[in-house]
Amino acid sequence: MPRLRTRIAGTAVALTALPLAVAPPAAAATDPDYTITLTPSANGAAIDDSMYGVFFEDINYAADGGLYAELVRNRSFEFRPADNSSFNGLTGWTVTAGTAATTDDDARLNDRNRTYLRITGGASLTNGGYGTGYAVQKGQIYDFSVWARADAGAKLTVGLDGATLTKSITTDAWTKYTGTLRATATTNTGRLTIGTDKSSRLDMVSLLPRNTYRGHGLRKDLAEKIAALKPGFVRFPGGCLVNTGSMYSYDAADNYPRARSYQWKDTVGPVETRATNANFWGYNQSYGLGYYEYFQFAEDIGAKPLPVLPALVTGCGQNRATNDPELLQKYLQDTLDLIEFANGPVSSTWGKVRAQMGHPKPFGLSQVAIGNEENLPDEYFANFLRFRDAIKAKYPNLTVISNSGPDDAGATFDNLWAKNKAAGSDMVDEHYYNSPSWFLQNNGRYDSYDRRGPKVFLGEYASLDAKFQNSLAEAAYMTGLERNADVVKMASYAPLLADIDNAQWRPDLIWFDNDESWGSTSYQTQKLFMNNVGDRVVPSTTSGGGVVRPQPITGRVGLSTWATAAKYDDVKVTGTDGAVLYSDDFDDGNADGWSTLSNRGNWSVRDGAYVQSDTAANNTMIAAATNITATDYDITLKATKTAGAEGFLIPFGIKNSDTWYWWNLGGWNNTQGAVEKAAGSADAKEQILTKPDTVVTGRTYDLKISVRGTKVTLLKDGVEWGSFDDNHVSEPFAQVVTRDTGTGELIVKVVNAQDKPAVTKIDLGGLKVARTARMTVLAGDPGEQNTRSAEPIQPVTSTVSGIGATFTRTLPASSVTFLRIKER
Structure with missing residues (x-):
């Protein structure tokens, strides 16, 4: 299994680890296609450390079967037909001998894990996890646990492809039994076998690799790819998970409702006490990856946490708002309790819960978002103001983020922006997924935004396909985000993760199966920008070249x-x-x-x-x-x-x-x-x-x-x-220049989204600079994709000479070029 060893033992080569080569100076061009001229004496927008981040939503099996390293699918036997017509209590399991069935009665483990496995007389089962089976490596340790009870004692036997352990179930009280298994072979089709020789009850069957990201239970290769982006923030847990189903609380009908929104109190404390939930995207969530783990992951990768909380107004194609003041008050209090969970002292109610989970130090939460893509602007904003007022009354320095609905324009967008401006909102979350042409046509979108109004958080965006031409259009657009960093304070591509065999949405930044992962062409583009942000924009202009003008609308009806x-x-x-x-x-x-x-x-x-x-x-x-x-x-x-x-x-x-x-x-x-x-x-x-x-x-x-x-x-x-x-012109050539004060470098960022090279003259406005520079280029066929079998779009880094106050370079067709130039 060479692919598994390569991908899990070491992730894709980092940009800074690429070998350097000294390239010959580019030939001077007397008639450049484009000229970029800097005005270094003028101050452009300051760029915050949190300019770029990531948005994690449990879509495309991103959590269970993805970032959360748990290998056992349906570990607590909670899958039900009510959640998905193809589900039952034994989904993911196969009974290979004896009699075993799922049961929900008063003998349950707890009210949050109601269904358990009842074995009669003795039985054996296997679990294949997600995809083709468990991906395990020879010699690696896997931690097993199960909650069990038996009327008259029983022998528990556990196996993992040749590795075995046994335990004696000695009591009729629910007890947690643990052990370790060391894999005897490397495979991506592994199976867990578990069984007892007598009648018994089992629940919360778990198998976790010992080798997880920083020992915190997250799949290492995926977490490392996210960390390599150096994100300034992590937005979580959604997305459509946030508001859809927010009319339900855990105590609603029969104490076992489904399709609830992602409510944070369901997701903290010991995993066996956490609820499971029917995911908006058609599958179940175990909540093993919960709010505590999100906060911890953000801290581990040096990013700010940005939780998104339900406003009790649905979105994502639904239109419903609560008229229940008691339920609204519950959600308001839950929001305040979350802030206390993140930031409160260990003596506080929820700060104590955080400390008991292993993190007495506050997480330093500084911002929260209320709602996501609501389609009822009046109802949403009325609720938003209630949330904002309650939060600001207790935490006046916390940034409270509103939103502008699901689109980049239109009646809902205009309505919500007007409301946010009138109310003096801190920040407004915009979302849009558009074609490459839209991104090439809208580089100046934020040039005309009110500098005195609410700031923009571009919480979700992507060009709707996974080819390099999409990434080029996104890169051109990002130059406009940076140029307007005084307005656009944060931006995150979405979605972040996708299981290649279980995708509900495309495109996505990082793809994976059960044993490997790979970055899309947009991952490489985002990584280049996120690793080379700079602290302040250096004003610059572009002359020459041309634009692509729109054609009349003709064709069939x-x-x-x-x-x-x-x-x-x-x-x-x-x-x-x-x-x-x-x-x-x-x-x-x-x-x-x-x-x-x-x-x-x-x-x-x-x-x-x-x-x-x-x-x-x-x-x-x-x-x-x-x-x-x-x-x-x-x-x-x-x-x-x-x-x-x-x-x-x-x-x-x-x-x-x-x-x-x-x-x-x-x-x-x-x-x-x-x-x-x-x-x-x-x-x-x-x-x-x-x-x-x-x-x-x-x-x-x-x-x-x-x-x-x-x-x-x-x-x-x-x-x-x-x-x-539809008369917008496309601008296939875009640039922005920033200054990294920490390294004393200019970062010249140029996107050439044309099918021909661009001879480009760069005038640094009289700055004295080193004669060589570090150049990183992403280039290739605009129709290429990075896939499981091949990743053709990769950064190439070299040292180039011929740099001066004015110099000329020929930029490849379909390319993103970054030059880091040392100032003297």
């Missing part, structure tokens, strides 16, 4: 649905001169010329309309045959929802199955409308505009899309619904 049945009729495209460019009323009983772009849905012509009848299918896109080449035209049609969860999708400007726009009416469970744009990937849609919207079943709507070049106006039943102008 289409129809689609999402988890909805609908019928469409009288589809027509007309030019501004009245000429009919395309028309189909389906009265002839067929849909000649229409073709599928998704191979989903059930389309047929019925009663003179085109009907999609599958309410389970997502994105059932079909397109008319005619390619609309006119730049000014109108699309009209009639649309009727007949059943299902959402509304209509009207695609236009279709180039192919991965490049198009669509008007989304009644999306997000029939609560929101939007115009979305796919630019090279159907999974990489950016939202151009959003607003609340609902579609009524059975009602026929007259819809019109008026296209004038890059400008689009949308009308619903003759009333303007919205408009936009």
Whole structure:
């Protein structure tokens, strides 16, 4: 198993460990493509140590089966069909001999671990963990534990692929039994075997590698990759885990509710007393990785902890707010108790709990965030103010972070920003996932933000794919974040981790299976920026080169649905001169010329309309045959929802199955409308505009899309619904310069996201500098990905000469280049 030895014994080579080579000086260019000019006498924005961080959410099996090193899946037998239709109490387990079944009765271990394994007469079981089995290394020690009881005594036998141990269960009281197993072989298909020779009860079966990150129970290779980023903060535990299900407390119906939001008090204390929970993302959480472990991990890697707490208003496609003042007060108190848990003296109630867990020293919590991507701005902000007031009354110096909803623009975004400005919020959390073109078009997003208003925390962002072209676009955008570091105080790419075999979201920063891990191209990009931040921006300008200007919106017209049945009729495209460019009323009983772009849905012509009848299918896109080449035209049609969860999708400007726009009416469970744009990937849609919207079943709507070049106006039943102008230019060349006062270096950061080299002149504004510099380059095919089998996008570091007050270098096509230049 050479891969396992390589990946677990030593992580990917760190940037600073790369061998240095002296490169020849770059040839001078009399006519550079670009000129970067510094103004070193002017002060740019100061950059905080916490500028870049990481966001950890238990999505993609990031915790159990991921960062949390526990090898046993379903260790407390708490999986239930109510959580996931494929689950039962023995999920992850196989009974290989005898009789064993899960039981929930008064003999349970405790009320937080209600279900246990009851063995009758004697039985044996195996557990395969996550993926193909346990990844174990020959000679390594694994710590085993189990809680057990037996009526008349029993012999417990435990095995791990040839290593065995035995214990005598001597009492009918729940007792914890421990032991160690030393692996006899290296494998990634290991199995734990456990059994007893007599009737007995077992719960909380655990197997943890002794060799974890700093001995704190986290998988070493994953923790080391995160630590190598040198993050300034760790945002946790979500994300959608935070607000979804926040209407439930542990004491709700039958004392055993499911799909609760991530409530911190469920996750501290001895692991056998912690609750389990049905994860928002479709699987179970053991809470072995809880708030104490999050705080400890942040401390271990030198990062600030940033917990996100529920505001009792749901988000992530849901719309619900509490009207229960008693429940709201409970959450307010829980928030204050969390701050005490993190910072309180050992004499305080919750500071004592922290000390008992092994950390008497306070964690130094300085910031908390309230809520995540709420879709009800008025209800959310009313609750936010209650939380903020309660926190500030007791902890006036704590930064309390609000948010701006789930999108980069739109009615909810504007509403929440206005509220945050009026209320003088400390900081506002923005989230967006967009196409590479959006990031290349929006480098100046924060240039015009109010310098006196709330600061920005960019808590979640990514370009929606995993290719190097996505990373290049993100890198170009990050130069704008740094240039505006007086406004953007923190930023974190999301999500952080993903199990290659259990991913609910893409892209992700670090991928893993049960025995190895690898960084995406965006991981390498983020690491380059996070390891080379600097303390202050040195003002600079760029001249020369050019921009990519938008083209008029042309292409085919289409129809689609999402988890909805609908019928469409009288589809027509007309030019501004009245000429009919395309028309189909389906009265002839067929849909000649229409073709599928998704191979989903059930389309047929019925009663003179085109009907999609599958309410389970997502994105059932079909397109008319005619390619609309006119730049000014109108699309009209009639649309009727007949059943299902959402509304209509009207695609236009279709180039192919991965490049198009669509008007989304009644999306997000029939609560929101939007115009979305796919630019090279159907999974990489950016939202151009959003607003609340609902579609009524059975009602026929007259819809019109008026296209004038890059400008689009949308009308619903003759009333303007919205408009936009997709006229942003793309800037494929971006740069920022910062100063590292600790090392006395300038850090020149340049992104060339073009398919050709860029001859670049750099004028340092008269600064005296060393003749050589340390240069690190990420470059490669923009279509490349780092995968389990190959990681082609890696940093290359060299020493370059020819540096001076003014010098010229040719930057590779599709590259990110960092020059660290020593000032004299």
